[in-house]
Amino acid sequence: MIACGVLPIDRMTEHRESVQVVADRVPRHVIEQIYKIRLPKPKPYESQSRPPLASELLRAYCASRGYVASSGLPDETRATRQILKDYIDGKLPHYEMPPGTSEKEQALEDPTTHDSVDLHASDSSDIEDSSDVESGLAPNLEHVLDDLSSFDIANGLAPKSTTLKKPKASHKHHKKPQRKKDRAWRAGNDDADGMPVVRFFQKPANTGSPKD
Incomplete structure (x- = not known):
């Protein structure tokens, strides 16, 4: 009903079924000529006159137009809407024989x-x-x-097994010189407990002048 223009195209949920109707009614060479695309040919074991599959048509159309979804996969929904609009507007010429023919x-x-x-x-x-x-x-x-392989082996021309060298890391080639940890200017270790040292000077007691 979507392909016939009864239901709106922008509200469809299943897109491959609608495109398959278009692929069944429009000949393969017409689709390739209108859209300037190359559809994959049927496999040798398949019928050579079969219509293209909806997945084949959508992928070829998305690849030619560059339609890609946010996930990186072909945006088949956008391609389906465009193909159906072209089909309804008459851009894709098609015909159908009367019933009973x-x-x-x-x-x-x-x-x-x-x-x-x-x-x-x-x-x-x-x-x-x-x-x-x-x-x-x-x-x-x-x-x-x-x-040829036996001739190479007999004449010692067989390829020798080469050992692959592991690439060195780039940071090892630009290694900075190590800083010297010279702490000679600091106070030596006197087996102290880390508490601050209090130094004092003892003055002689002033007893006054001696009496005669």
């Missing part, structure tokens, strides 16, 4: 489907051929690498 009539109306099927079939055949060639060359390369 057979697949043959739909194929006659859209001749590009045959071309896409042929292209996907040729791509899959190319992938299979390349895999066969790679599987045939792999054993030969392994034998060559084994021969």
Whole structure:
């Protein structure tokens, strides 16, 4: 209902389901042409004519526009709102056949489907051929690498194990000279208990002048 414009886009809570409706109705090449993005191709074991997934479309759109959330992940909510607005406003051209239309009539109306099927079939055949060639060359390369390694070992050219030196800390290269703790000017230790010393001088007693 959000994709049909019944419910407001800014109040949606589930965004991937709405984008999946857009991805199912709008062809893959139209999305790539309008938004200037590259959608990931289906895997070899998947149907080559399947529509793009909502996650694939959102990630590709966020990567091209630089939409990033506060957590560092793609801001899929913002991308979903923009894609749905473009879909409703008509920026993404799409069509839907009337109910009851057979697949043959739909194929006659859209001749590009045959071309896409042929292209996907040729791509899959190319992938299979390349895999066969790679599987045939792999054993030969392994034998060559084994021969080279044995030649290096026999001639003493094998790489020697090098011990990695631990990097020294940078502060050790700029170490300041240690301050001298010269406390010779202080009073010596007289085995005192730490209390202040009171010094006094005893004067002779004044007994007066002697009498004759």
